[in-house]
Amino acid sequence: MDAAKEITNVNEAHIAKGFAYGLRTGTPIAVGYIPSAVACGILCKTAGLTAFESIFMSLIVFAGASQFVALNLLIIGSSMPEIVLATAVLNMRHIMMSSSIARRLVPGIGALKKSWICFELTDESFSIASMQKEPLLAPEFMFGLNIVGHCTWVIGTALGFYGTSVLPQNVQDSMGIALYALFIGLLLPSVRESRPAMIVAATGMALSALIKWTPCFADMNRGIAIMTATGLAALVGAVVFPLGKTEAR
Amino acid sequence: MTKIMILSVLMMCVTAPSRILPVFFLGERKLPPFVESLLHYIPYAVLGALIFPDVLTATGNIYSSAAGAVAAIILGWYGRGILVVLVGGILATYITGHFFGM
Numbered sequence: 050m051d052a053a054k055e056i057t058n059v060n061e062a063h064i065a066k067g068f069a070y071g072l073r074t075g076t077p078i079a080v081g082y083i084p085s086a087v088a089c090g091i092l093c094k095t096a097g098l099t100a101f102e103s104i105f106m107s108l109i110v111f112a113g114a115s116q117f118v119a120l121n122l123l124i125i126g127s128s129m130p131e132i133v134l135a136t137a138v139l140n141m142r143h144i145m146m147s148s149s150i151a152r153r154l155v156p157g158i159g160a161l162k163k164s165w166i167c168f169e170l171t172d173e174s175f176s177i178a179s180m181q182k183e184p185l186l187a188p189e190f191m192f193g194l195n196i197v198g199h200c201t202w203v204i205g206t207a208l209g210f211y212g213t214s215v216l217p218q219n220v221q222d223s224m225g226i227a228l229y230a231l232f233i234g235l236l237l238p239s240v241r242e243s244r245p246a247m248i249v250a251a252t253g254m255a256l257s258a259l260i261k262w263t264p265c266f267a268d269m270n271r272g273i274a275i276m277t278a279t280g281l282a283a284l285v286g287a288v289v290f291p292l293g294k295t296e297a298r
Numbered sequence: 299m300t301k302i303m304i305l306s307v308l309m310m311c312v313t314a315p316s317r318i319l320p321v322f323f324l325g326e327r328k329l330p331p332f333v334e335s336l337l338h339y340i341p342y343a344v345l346g347a348l349i350f351p352d353v354l355t356a357t358g359n360i361y362s363s364a365a366g367a368v369a370a371i372i373l374g375w376y377g378r379g380i381l382v383v384l385v386g387g388i389l390a391t392y393i394t395g396h397f398f399g400m
Contacts (some may be wrong), residue, residue, distance in 0.1 A: 052315055054311070060353040068383060074388055084379055084380045085379035085386075087379060087381065088381065090338060091384075097312045098302055099300075102302040102303060102306070102340075103302060105302075105303055105306055106302065106305075106306040106309075107302075108379065109306055109307065109310045110306055110309045110310050112309075112313050114314065114341060114344075116309075117311065118344065118348065119305070119309060121348060125352065129301070129305055129308065129398075132305060132309070132391045133305070133308045133309060133312055134312075135344075136309045136312050136313060137312035137313075137316070138310065138321040138340065138344075139340065139341070139344060140313045140316050140317070141316050141337055141340070143316045143317045144314070144319075144329070144337070147316070147317050147318065147319075147320040147321055148320035148321070151320065151321040154317060155316075160322070163318075163321050163322075164318045164321065166319050167317045167320075167321050168314055168317050170317055171314045172385045174346050183344065185387045186339060186379070188382070192350050195352055198380030200396050205347075219395075220388070220392055221394070222357070222391075222395070223357060223359040223362070223366070223388050223391040223392040223395055224388055224393040225358070225368070225382055225391075226353075226356045226362075226363060226366035226370075226388055226390075227355055227387065227388055228384070229348075229352070229356050229366070229367060229370065229383055230366060230367075230369075230370035230383055230387025230388065231380065231383070232345050232348055232349050233349060233353075233370040233371055233374045233383060233387070234370060234373070234374045234378070234379075234380045234382075234383030234387075235380065236349065236372075236374070236376030237371065237375050238340065238344070238374060238375075238377045239342070241375060244344075245339075247342075248314070248343045249328070249342065249343050249346070250342045250345060250346035251345065251346060252343070253342070253343040253344065253345070253346025253347035254346040254347065254350035254351075256347065257346070257347040257348075257351065257352075258350055259348060261351055261352075262351070269350075273319035275344070275347045275348060278343070278373045279343045279344040279347045280343075280345075281338040281341065281395070282339070282342075282343035282347065283336050283340045283342075283343040284336065284344060286335065286336075286338075286343065287332055287335035287336040287338075287339060290339075291331060291332065292331060292334055292335040292338055293331060293337045298317075
């Protein structure tokens with residue numbers, strides 16, 4: 050609403066606009082996505098998806114972390130409701146990103162355009178959009194910014210999928226580790242920077258192991274066990290290291 | 299529609315609302331700090347819970363799995379790109395698997 054009041058005073062130079070400018074701004078994201086997208090394709094193959102299913106999933110879900118988690122849960126034999134629940138929980142962080150970006154969009158954009166912008170929003174395009182020096186963002190700019198990443202994600206998934214098929218069988222057998230290597234590669238750089246994040250991750254590991262190795266929980270479904278460990282560990286983080294007090298991120 | 303395609307549609311159906319609805323309902327309102335903290339920590343918590351202890355049974359052989367995990371940890375800690383960590387982990391698993399008759 051402040052933005053709406055401001056716009057009458059703000060001149061055109063304060064709006065990030067233009068589809069082409071969005072595309073250019075989004076190019077670093079696209080480059081950054083290629084490894085994860087290729088990894089996603091490799092994992093889809095490992096999890097037994099067909100090429101079409103892999104591409105379909107990347108196209109309509111377009112959420113790296115939840116796709117990796119979903120593939121993992123598929124591999125360990127979780128049911129569909131559990132996978133959907135895990136996806137929902139994991140993507141709740143989008144609430145913060147979408148509401149933050151919504152406040153910076155040029156006022157008066159139609160509901161459909163707004164929805165599409167936020168549907169395609171990811172951690173990365175959010176980060177880039179937030180860092181724009183212009184206080185307001187035009188929809189065409191956001192379309193350009195988002196579409197580069199979305200296309201790269203889908204193409205990378207296909208590349209990873211077909212790339213895997215040409216590898217020798219004994220290398221393919223070693224790929225069971227791929228998903229975990231990917232998770233480790235995602236987690237370690239951030240926990241190295243932040244002690245609270247490291248403690249939360251370690252708590253998640255400890256609880257996950259505790260549930261798996263405690264005899265009375267041994268029959269507990271693995272997907273539910275992981276969600277339980279996640280919830281409790283995040284709770285520990287929120288109680289012990291509330292944001293804004295211990296860490297500004 | 300295959301099972302995976304139905305799953306993808308359902309995943310989209312639960313992802314889209316948390317992306318789109320805030321635009322219409324949340325507006326300028328801030329979430330309570332506790333909820334923001336909780337949402338902030340979920341990615342770290344879920345990665346931790348997913349990695350351990352299941353990584354030990356990733357390939358069905360504890361030695362090759364552990365070797366892959368250690369390689370990934372070392373490469374990840376030193377901030378290598380995600381693909382380097384991935385390929386490093388697979389290579390370490392592959393080589394160790396050779397010695398333990400995988």
